[in-house]
Amino acid sequence: MEPILVYGFPLGSSMGLVAAFEALGQPYRLTRVDMLADMKNDNYARLNPRQETPVLLTDKGNVLTETMAIAAWIEARDTERRISFAAGTPEADRVHQWIGFINSGFTGAFSPLWAALEMTPPDPDFQAALRRYGRQAVANRHEKLEAVIGDTPFLAGDRPTLADLVLIGVARWAEFHQAVDPADYPRLAGLRSRIEALPAVRFAVAIENGESPAGSGALLGQVPLDEVIERFGKKV
Numbered sequence: 364m365e366p367i368l369v370y371g372f373p374l375g376s377s378m379g380l381v382a383a384f385e386a387l388g389q390p391y392r393l394t395r396v397d398m399l400a401d402m403k404n405d406n407y408a409r410l411n412p413r414q415e416t417p418v419l420l421t422d423k424g425n426v427l428t429e430t431m432a433i434a435a436w437i438e439a440r441d442t443e444r445r446i447s448f449a450a451g452t453p454e455a456d457r458v459h460q461w462i463g464f465i466n467s468g469f470t471g472a473f474s475p476l477w478a479a480l481e482m483t484p485p486d487p488d489f490q491a492a493l494r495r496y497g498r499q500a501v502a503n504r505h506e507k508l509e510a511v512i513g514d515t516p517f518l519a520g521d522r523p524t525l526a527d528l529v530l531i532g533v534a535r536w537a538e539f540h541q542a543v544d545p546a547d548y549p550r551l552a553g554l555r556s557r558i559e560a561l562p563a564v565r566f567a568v569a570i571e572n573g574e575s576p577a578g579s580g581a582l583l584g585q586v587p588l589d590e591v592i593e594r595f596g597k598k599v
């Protein structure tokens with residue numbers, strides 16, 4: 364079977380993985396999840412007990428969660444090295460290092476901001492403290508990232524890789540939460556605009572917006588979430 368990537372909207376980090384599948388150019392399908400309405404329930408937990416996106420149904424029909432594991436799965440199939448480097452090379456190590464940084468500290472810095480936004484029932488004092496802490500954490504991770512972005516057009520060199528695509532799914536949260544002023548991080552701002560201009564990323568954003576962009580032709584269609592859960596989720 365073709366792999367199926369279960370991606371979340373609005374503003375899911377999985378947008379970067381949709382772009383990665385598109386850039387990979389091999390046949391794939393997508394499943395769309397409204398994270399606000401269709402994820403925090405027992406049915407979705409059959410697919411991912413942590414009730415999160417992304418989830419990959421692999422070509423062997425296995426359920427694979429966690430962005431880093433899914434990125435590694437894509438990398439192993441990217442034999443044309445469109446968005447990765449050969450295993451064991453220093454360039455590949457560097458891509459893994461970037462993805463580790465982005466998926467841990469950089470992504471995690473936004474957690475207090477999401478927690479404040481989604482808190483029910485509201486607790487204004489706690490939410491204000493979470494927002495203050497979250498903004499500090501996001502600024503700190505932005506400073507760290509800004510300091511180590513090099514002179515190459517993309518994170519790991521002259522061409523975009525999985526590291527850039529994982530970054531772009533998350534970096535836009537800074538504006539959404541008004542956590543930092545992007546102008547304070549000019550290297551990151553330049554990098555983000557180069558990544559956002561990539562056809563695969565434009566495609567992924569259009570998909571996230573519910574449009575039907577032409578794309579490369581690798582996307583074979585969208586599979587309804589209920590069907591995916593019935594076929595691949597834990598049996599009840």
Ligand SMILES: N[C@@H](CCC(=O)N[C@@H](CS)C(=O)NCC(=O)O)C(=O)O
Nearest residue numbers: 375376377414415416417429430431
């Ligand atoms: N460690 C997981 C985290 C995934 C994650 O946090 N996904 C977000 C969407 S970007 C989510 O599903 N959040 C819902 C929630 O936990 O409330 C990964 O890297 O894949």
